[in-house]
Amino acid sequence: MKLISSMLLALSLGVFANAAQIKDIANVVGVRENQLIGYGLVVGLNGSGDGSSSEFTIQSLSNMLQTVNVKISPDDIKSKNTAAVIVTAKLPAFARQGDKLDVTISSIGDAKSLQGGTLLMTPLKGVDGDIYALAQGSLTIGGKSQGRNSGNHATAGTIFGGAFVEREITYDIYNQEAIFLSLKESNFSTASNIQNAINLKVSGETAIAIDPRTVKINRPNGVSMVEFLAQVLNIDVEYKALDKVIIDEKTGTIVSGVNVTVDPVVITHKEITIKIEPNSYYDAGNGTIDLQDGIAVDANANMLKVSGERTTIASIARALSKLGASPSDIIAIIENLKRVGAIHVDLEII
Structure with missing residues (x-):
């Protein structure tokens, strides 16, 4: 039960943000750590x-x-x-x-x-x-x-x-006329938003998005690159993280955006059946536990009935835990929901 509790806590966290500073979503090309090793x-x-x-x-x-x-x-x-x-x-x-x-x-x-x-x-x-x-x-x-x-x-x-x-890695950023930003996630909208935000803050010809991951920024006259980057990297831009579902099979943890929905589907895993049928109505008879979000658990039939207008990964995982499903069963069900096309976001397994 401890694993299920931690899983549901992770599912309750959202992966959405309305705005972010450029330094949080992009790196300056050339400014990076280097790995060292010795025996x-x-x-x-x-x-x-x-x-x-x-x-x-x-x-x-x-x-x-x-x-x-x-x-x-x-x-x-x-x-x-x-x-x-x-x-x-x-x-x-x-x-x-x-x-x-x-x-x-x-x-x-x-x-x-x-x-x-x-x-x-x-x-x-x-x-x-x-x-x-x-x-x-x-x-x-x-x-x-x-x-x-x-x-x-x-x-x-x-x-x-x-x-x-004992030895330095030389990178002369002071004399650079232009630098490149590399987005941590490729996204056409985010690259365009960074370009527009910098040009609005500095000047109309300063930044240009080269591709969905790279933005070139020209240094204005009369300002050092260090001072200029300090200003640029703190600019707020409109940003929405890509929705995805992340599964850690080792710990049984699932992290999902709160807005990740599941399409109508019927799936059976071992002795558990999930039936997602929007805008229908289920009569809570004997052995049926009514949950929120239009979800009912029929304990007698080991069936999860979903009748609400909108079904999310978080609500399904919460209901499955009520039904007594193990973390490995919940993960397997979510993976199969992705395989049949009922989930439209990326599924990342680590």
């Missing part, structure tokens, strides 16, 4: 590190010791206080040398826990193979109680501010 060693573990079966860990430890003039064969290393890890971080746009980055550390061997460990100096590289940051420090496991960090079996951790930027 390193975590030491100081209390016997919970990689075992002898993780040969790459032993070899890495031997190679590291040689850098500090300690020559030892991998065959002679029996320590379980070390773990091989992958280190990841995000390099923000315009990050400068000396800036700190948060890093995430994840075990790749058979370590039981990274609790209490210290990450040795680890170069973090970009997709081009160049080193952009160096990470080192004591891990923080955090208070997570589920998944990989449950109890004493924490095989992932974080170092807040654990990496220093």
Whole structure:
């Protein structure tokens, strides 16, 4: 019942907005984060590190010791206080040398826990193979109680501010004569609205929508690009998010716009039958539970009867839960409603 409650709470949330600032629905092309990755060693573990079966860990430890003039064969290393890890971080746009980055550390061997460990100096590289940051420090496991960090079996951790930027990614935005906005969702109306809003706020020749996802903006004379973007990105535009239904099959969560309707249809799933028949009338007999929105549940026949003028995904999910349907059954029914064409918005399954 807990899953059903969380599902219905999600369904009650709308996905509609009348207006939004440009910075919330579009990105400036070229202004972006970059992913960094590195391979390193975590030491100081209390016997919970990689075992002898993780040969790459032993070899890495031997190679590291040689850098500090300690020559030892991998065959002679029996320590379980070390773990091989992958280190990841995000390099923000315009990050400068000396800036700190948060890093995430994840075990790749058979370590039981990274609790209490210290990450040795680890170069973090970009997709081009160049080193952009160096990470080192004591891990923080955090208070997570589920998944990989449950109890004493924490095989992932974080170092807040654990990496220093060593190489910058240069992007000269100051001297740009024009920039491009990339909409987070392709939409002809939204691109046109952004163009019109900027031209109304600045001048009639400043912005032009190139396609449903891209808007080109020319910088006016006498103002810096930074100052100009600060003004442009805060402009309000008329915006309506595209209606869609999102289903998370792992957690049984369904998120739908409150205005997503379902066409007349009859569908049977296992022992449950749904009959959507607008503008009809059902007599609430014995065993029938009347709900709002013209929906009645016939518990004796395991039938969901929908007779209102307008049937939504949210109302069907609420009624199905009253009928005792499991989250997986509700998800399967909604998927089949989409397959038969009774739902006219995009269905996204994650």
